[in-house]
Amino acid sequence: MLVVKEIHKSFGGVKALRGASLKVERGSIVGLIGPNGSGKTTLFNVISGFCPKDSGQVHFKGERIDHLPSYEIAMRGLSRTFQTSRVPRGMTVLENMLLAYKGQIGEGVFGALFRGGRTSKQEKVNLKKALSILELLGLRNSRDEYAGDLSGGQQRLLSLSRILASSPELILLDEPTAGINLTLVTELLKLIKHFQVEESKTFLIVEHNMRVISEICDMVCVLVSGKDIACGEPEKIQKDERVLKAYLGAVQRDSKEDLE
């Protein structure tokens, strides 16, 4: 479904990505791991069109998308969340949700002024869908609260609900469990699994938490210094020598720095 080929990206002198490649099959959950600064988020930004690549290709559903603007990529069914949960703070939870739906007639000036009937019909349908998603993610009681007033964890859940409302086929999640307590993490994993199985969504997840990775991912890719060094099933990856070296090497260096 998603094929990423040999992506290169530099910021000034820093080579964030040096030929990163990646494959995501339809209906799977793929984890993307790697030490800090290995280029995971940059790769996300390149795939979703938020950051232009230097070279390389991104194919989505068989079409090249690496030249498209980010909103165009999202329209084709590839949506993402952000590492720091971003929410339109001055809008309520429901406004956030209703913003997400695609193809709204009332989102143009002409439609807003002259297509009132069809707009309100659409709004009703979307409202119903939005409420059921909120129900599922436990946000229904906060429907009229400002998104900025929600707790950090709830904001993360809202980001996820909003993305789900926009009915994407492939969802890129950037550290979905960061800052969320353990019970909620379990809930969240169940939900992701649910959307994979019931609604045949595909996920690509950046995650540090190995428990999350081994629990839900079908495949794991390891990114080190901007290059993918291994891809495979979680059990295999955990035993892969190159991966262990990259991770343990990083750990050793870290502890040394701590001592100094």
Place this chain on the structure above:
Amino acid sequence: MGGDWALFLAGAVSLAGIYVIYTLGLNIQFGFTGLANLGYVAFFAIGAYASVILSMPRPGPDVAYIVGYGLPMWAGMIGGSLAAGFFALLIGIPTLKIGEDYFVVVTFAFSEVLRYVLINEKWLTNGTTGFYGLERPFGKFFSGRNYEFFFLFLIVVAVIIAYLVMRKICNSPFGRLMKGVRENEPVCLALGKNIYRVKMKAFIVGAMFAGFAGSLYARYTTLVVPEMFIPYFTFVAWLSLMIGGRGNNKGAILGCFIFVLADQFTLFVQASAAYAVRLASLRAFIMGALLIIVLRWLPAGILKEKKVTYR
């Protein structure tokens, strides 16, 4: 004497009404979409000039200007509004994509450049003399005093229509989208929204409101000269909006009336000629103080943005 008061009041409320239409346009640009247009007066000026030029009699041998289309007044007003929208499109193309700071600078520069164009392009604008003694809508049907009240009536009708149109736009999914762009652009992009187009639409609609207000203002003052369109007029809208409440159309209305009240109240004070000048300069002081007080205790304005709920 009582008649004079009524006349004064009719004039003041008419002015406030024109400001309301003007400020509603800034509200959709800044209040809803977050576009900090510091050259907002430019679109007011374009509306005023375009409407006048379109409906001026065709030039004869004894006039300095060489453009006049002799259209009916209402057509001139629509034309003024469209012209303002068109210029917004031109300004928006290079500025809306590159970021807020540039937008602020370019809009401000545009309003200043435009004023010099109005002064210097005499063939089109008649230079610093401008156009004066303009005809007023339905002017021939009313005698002098009565006309002020009739004009007030026209303005009230215009304000009601403008308010209803704006309310419809802002309460729609488009209104929600504008707020989304204001609050968080990356989120909107990730949801597949073309935020450039949203900004452009809001910018053009706002400019058209300013243009329409400008065309009314030209008929209110019965003249247009470049000096009317100094940056002060940009801040008329900004001040009204910040005091009344940004993102709230009712706030824009309230703000305009407060502004006109604070602006005109010095006229009520009996003063000698020497003091009258000082009183006039006191106005700016009062405006500033009012703004500071409101922003200190009601940072979102007197009428906050309304929470939207769905049932």
